[in-house]
Amino acid sequence: MKRPRLRLSTQAVGVLLAVACALASSAALANVPGGGDGKGPDVSVKDDGDSLVLDNGVVAIRIDKTDASISRFTYKGLNLFEGGHGGGRFYWSWNTPAYGGPRGTATLSVDPASNHGDYAEVRIHSPWSGQATDAAMDVDVYYSLRRGAQGYYVTARLDHPASYPRTDVGEWRSNAYVSPIFDWLSVDALRQRKMPTVKDMAASIPVSGAPKEVRQLTTGEYAGQFECKYSYSADLGDLNVWGWSSTTKRLGIWMTVPSHEYYNGGPMKRELTAHMDHTLLNMLNGSHYSQGTQLSMAAGVSFKKTWGPYFVYANSYRGAADDASSKVVQALWADAQAQAAAEQSAWPYGWFKSADYVPESGRGAVRGTLTVDDRGKRATSAAGAWIGLAPDDQGTDFQLQGRTYQFWVKTDADGRFSIPHVLPGAYHLWAFGAGAIGAFHKADVVVRPGRALDLGALRWTPSRTADTVWEIGVPDRDSKEFHDGAFNYTQWATYAAALADADKGLTYTVGKDDWRKDWNYAQFGSAPWTIRFSLTQTPAEAASLYIALASSETTLAVSVNGTEVGRYKAPHPDHAPVRLGSHGPFAETRIAIPPGVLRKGANTIALSQVLAKGKTGTTQYDYLRLEAAGAGLAAGPT
Numbered sequence: 229m230k231r232p233r234l235r236l237s238t239q240a241v242g243v244l245l246a247v248a249c250a251l252a253s254s255a256a257l258a259n260v261p262g263g264g265d266g267k268g269p270d271v272s273v274k275d276d277g278d279s280l281v282l283d284n285g286v287v288a289i290r291i292d293k294t295d296a297s298i299s300r301f302t303y304k305g306l307n308l309f310e311g312g313h314g315g316g317r318f319y320w321s322w323n324t325p326a327y328g329g330p331r332g333t334a335t336l337s338v339d340p341a342s343n344h345g346d347y348a349e350v351r352i353h354s355p356w357s358g359q360a361t362d363a364a365m366d367v368d369v370y371y372s373l374r375r376g377a378q379g380y381y382v383t384a385r386l387d388h389p390a391s392y393p394r395t396d397v398g399e400w401r402s403n404a405y406v407s408p409i410f411d412w413l414s415v416d417a418l419r420q421r422k423m424p425t426v427k428d429m430a431a432s433i434p435v436s437g438a439p440k441e442v443r444q445l446t447t448g449e450y451a452g453q454f455e456c457k458y459s460y461s462a463d464l465g466d467l468n469v470w471g472w473s474s475t476t477k478r479l480g481i482w483m484t485v486p487s488h489e490y491y492n493g494g495p496m497k498r499e500l501t502a503h504m505d506h507t508l509l510n511m512l513n514g515s516h517y518s519q520g521t522q523l524s525m526a527a528g529v530s531f532k533k534t535w536g537p538y539f540v541y542a543n544s545y546r547g548a549a550d551d552a553s554s555k556v557v558q559a560l561w562a563d564a565q566a567q568a569a570a571e572q573s574a575w576p577y578g579w580f581k582s583a584d585y586v587p588e589s590g591r592g593a594v595r596g597t598l599t600v601d602d603r604g605k606r607a608t609s610a611a612g613a614w615i616g617l618a619p620d621d622q623g624t625d626f627q628l629q630g631r632t633y634q635f636w637v638k639t640d641a642d643g644r645f646s647i648p649h650v651l652p653g654a655y656h657l658w659a660f661g662a663g664a665i666g667a668f669h670k671a672d673v674v675v676r677p678g679r680a681l682d683l684g685a686l687r688w689t690p691s692r693t694a695d696t697v698w699e700i701g702v703p704d705r706d707s708k709e710f711h712d713g714a715f716n717y718t719q720w721a722t723y724a725a726a727l728a729d730a731d732k733g734l735t736y737t738v739g740k741d742d743w744r745k746d747w748n749y750a751q752f753g754s755a756p757w758t759i760r761f762s763l764t765q766t767p768a769e770a771a772s773l774y775i776a777l778a779s780s781e782t783t784l785a786v787s788v789n790g791t792e793v794g795r796y797k798a799p800h801p802d803h804a805p806v807r808l809g810s811h812g813p814f815a816e817t818r819i820a821i822p823p824g825v826l827r828k829g830a831n832t833i834a835l836s837q838v839l840a841k842g843k844t845g846t847t848q849y850d851y852l853r854l855e856a857a858g859a860g861l862a863a864g865p866t
Contacts, residue, residue: 259566261574263378270345282373293334296352296369303542312405323398330354330367364395383536388525396524400513410472454720457503458807465495469568475553478545480560486571490535492630493520518802523630592675595646596683610643613662617655693772694857707778707848708810713749719808750805751847756834762862771821771856779804779812782845783838794819
């Protein structure tokens, strides 16, 4: 089942090299936290009755006193929200027990008159209403404006006292509907392009059989293409900033990430970022892709968590008036990257004061060196592995945790790592990636305030039963290396084509086929995927098929030479492909193959989804490996 690879739009391809150059140059930009130069007029506060206006002479924000929304964000004489959806605004929402948002009372928690005009802070406190129709949670939202800053800081806190009843939080986010003057969206090196206009989206049509989020454009330069908000989802651990540029006004508006510690679900937590209709999201909790979903509190449980402060940044292009639009968006994006780096360099912020926000003096650090010892693959290195700390949250997999803070970094070329700014407490240390299967795990890592814990040399010995006969893919918890797995702007067409071909199944011949081209990014339907291979001799002992799943929502049945040898269902089902994702929660298993089932010569392994009649199902494979003692791979099977 082969299909031609879909390509990025010509415009997007053309900008990639320039974006790469912009990213490289961003490291040279000497931005400071808050942007600007930290100088300027005193910060002022104006009470307009139903709103408060914070102004530092560079930017100004108008804050609604009751629902914690911002209706105006003024920079360079323009309201950057004006004309956005619903009039344009920055607001909060959650969907538990029903869709809504906080409603409370605003106070001036820091008066700039008390600090010589350097800093103002507004707190909107939204207590639980006591009604079962509302989330049993107290909410605090803080908006902070500093002298000379080119944007505003946002902090949110959820508080569930032990006296409150059980509550379950689903989606919890801030969102901005920015002005249509912003026409270019930047998420990462792949998601860089001029976006469909408001008129183009209004003229778009639904797509038969697709989720409501998928639209087909009928006008404009992308007429005939599909547009979907999930095209712009990304792994939050890889992102430091995302946002919009205006090619006409030469301005940018950006969501920066000063710290990843408050995001849920580990570094591969995939979520929405920004998308058509001029949205700018920060998904603090969400159930998309079934990661970071466990943000629930039982009655009698006391819980409190702070997200932020994070920085909503505005910038402007300072080049020549006749510079090309491509140069403008590259420069704005590079500056935004540099601004995010400046914010991270200042984390945790010393100026934000709260009993629930721990300063650097109250935090610790963890360092060490990770090595991989795989007797069947000695060349495996620990370079580039994700390694991090996650608490034991009632035995919940770190991929699902939402009540905790997590701290992740990547190892360097020699496997060294240093995890800074860690909140004090007891943690589990986890590592994954780096071409090794499974995960490294070390319990009882205790972090103390003001101390750096050196764990020394850590040896990771991935599981193995015998030598490798063959392998398919790369153990990176993702399906992007397979055919059609790489992102493209018409990914819904890829999904639809794969779904239409589901009944054809797939046959892959080890030693002949290339999994980059001949193994598809997702399996649909009940037709088996068959792996054909030949062995030099019959294995003397039981063999093992290691299966790592990037996502799965079904039970897999595994047959060897026509004999079913096992079934497996991932513990955290997810339908990532329909949301145009290359992975959801990772899962792994070993299927034992009894002696005598494999034989000398030609063999087949069939992977089938066990589905109810009429169901399609999806599975995305991360990596497969056959291990067997005393049997090698022979020249091509018949």
